[in-house]
Amino acid sequence: MIFKFIYRRRRRPKPSGPEIERLRAEAKAFLPDRLRELAVQKGFADGSHCEYRRIFIKNNLTNWGSCSSKGNINLNLRLMLLPEHLRDYVILHELCHLRYPNHGKEFHSLLNSLCNGQEKQLREELRGYHT
Numbered sequence: 368m369i370f371k372f373i374y375r376r377r378r379r380p381k382p383s384g385p386e387i388e389r390l391r392a393e394a395k396a397f398l399p400d401r402l403r404e405l406a407v408q409k410g411f412a413d414g415s416h417c418e419y420r421r422i423f424i425k426n427n428l429t430n431w432g433s434c435s436s437k438g439n440i441n442l443n444l445r446l447m448l449l450p451e452h453l454r455d456y457v458i459l460h461e462l463c464h465l466r467y468p469n470h471g472k473e474f475h476s477l478l479n480s481l482c483n484g485q486e487k488q489l490r491e492e493l494r495g496y497h498t
Contacts, residue, residue: 387426387444394424394444402440402458409481411462418465428498431457434464445498453496456482456489 399422406412406419420438426445433441440461446454459481467474479486 390444390447391424391426393447394442398422398424398442398446398458401454402442402462405455405458406462409459409462411465419462431493431498432461434461434468436468438465443498449493449496453489453493456486456493 402419402422403412403417406417407414411418418438419434419440421440423439423441424444425441427441427443431443431446431449435441442458442461446457449457460478463474463478463481466477475486482489
């Protein structure tokens with residue numbers, strides 16, 4: 368007799384309440400401006416044109432950010448809990464998806480160049496944090 372064990376990851380309930388609302392307000396005030404600043408600084412936008420369409424602040428449990436095929440960027444409100452350099456890394460990661468919608472060699476080459484050759488170190492450091 369063969370038994371199959373299925374291990375399911377328990378979903379944590381989405382936190383709510385005053386702490387999340389404070390983070391949401393902080394994220395909505397900070398992240399769109401920082402995204403725009405980095406986009407201009409790194410060549411993803413100029414004075415009148417941006418490569419991304421819209422930005423959304425979400426309360427995700429499994430990711431720090433994402434980029435849609437329509438060019439919308441979603442950022443997790445919990446980015447506000449990360450150190451600034453990791454916040455910027457996540458934003459740059461999503462901006463790179465505007466040009467390369469995958470995690471191929473070109474994507475990582477671009478991201479690494481935008482992170483001053485520190486992409487691997489930043490990715491490893493980010494793994495120490497959880498959404």
